[in-house]
Amino acid sequence: MLFFYHLLMFVLSLSIRVASLWSVKARRWIQGRKNIFEKMEYEIDASKGPIIWMHCASLGEFEQGRPILEALRKENPHCRILLTFFSPSGYEVRKNTSLADWVFYLPLDGRRNANRFLDIVQPRMVIFVKYESWFHYLYALKKRGIPSLLISAFFRKEQNFFGVMGGLLRQMLDLYDMIFVQDKISLELLKKYNIKTSFVIAGDTRFDRVLELSGMDFHHNGIEKFIYGYNSIVAGSTWKEDEELLQTLHQKNPTLKMIIAPHEIHEKHLKELKILFPDSILMSDIEKGKEIGDEKILVIDCFGMLSKLYRFGTICYVGGGFNKAGIHNVLEAAAYGKIVCFGPNYRRTAEAGMLIASQAGFSVSNADQLISITDKMIKEPESRIRAERVALDFISASKGATKMIMEHVSQKLNSFH
16 A cells, blocks of 8 residues: 555656746746755754644635644644645745744655654654645654644545555544544444544534624725615635626626626736726725726735625625535625625535525525525525525534634643643
8 A cells, every 4th residue: 555655756756847838826836845854954943942833725724724833833832833835825924924933935845854754853743634645754753652633634435545555545534543534424434434533523613703704893894885775695715607697797786886806816817807807906905095986896906805895795606616625615604694605515514504404505506596596695685694594504503613623722731831
């Protein structure tokens, strides 16, 4: 099994190098790891105090780990924090976060890389978020007696962990000291496959994060002026298929204001959006002082605002549901007590199914369905208010994962004193 894992690492590295010939993201993946160990040796001095290392695949996992980082900063100010990412999507956005003392790309998994990395960092504890499991890193941590946690873990029977070739992946799960899973289905799968590591249901730390965000005061004169007197839909993390649905909705209901925060905001995509929505204005133009006229669509061409934007929607739409990877974070919208619509590929997202079951979330397969739901919720405010209350109750009832995880973290850290 380990031979095939090494082969997979080789193929992964080779494919990214080939893709770098045309892909900016792949080039960043490679360039970000150039001389990575020399950079770490220069910046990190493990003798100056305990280090806690958190690893996230990308930006979504960072948001799940963020409540833990904030709690670590508050409760253990003597500890220093190393944050690593696998993907440029996370690193490029969060490389300057104040929640970590250092932010690096994670060197590709391998026995030599893992041991050199740990020789430099010498972490007191390691926290992996959701799915990230790298054999040689986990094996080296176990061998050195460094506790490792997997938080907000989410498992389903169709995952590779539980397939015919999942033996090595399940061995990786056994290398953790503790696994905090999101739900009962994940827990039962770990039991069924006799995972020896301790595990417990803690829930999803994102619930704590989105509740915190929704409770923060936020005003924006430009946005408030744009939607004043109108019903509106806030669409976040949208892809091409989502935007085509929104275009049809706009054509059918031209008085409905739209705030669209696309997943990609490079120049080419912004030009494509201008073709789809000629009567649109960019957020950057508003920030530069451009007056808002008769535009019905506001395109957010900057990162970092989405979690605050959902509060401005009469209803919300979360993108990604027409892609293989599935929908993006529906919790950010539900935390404001908003009805959430999304595409049909939501099965890997447990909270989306829960929102559907409570009639606070709606999956749409085409523009007609989105138009129907939007019209109903605007014309029947009683139904909308009832669904909004259910959405907020769902989020509020699911908080507490951060507290449970931090109790375990504190116990482990105190054992070193």
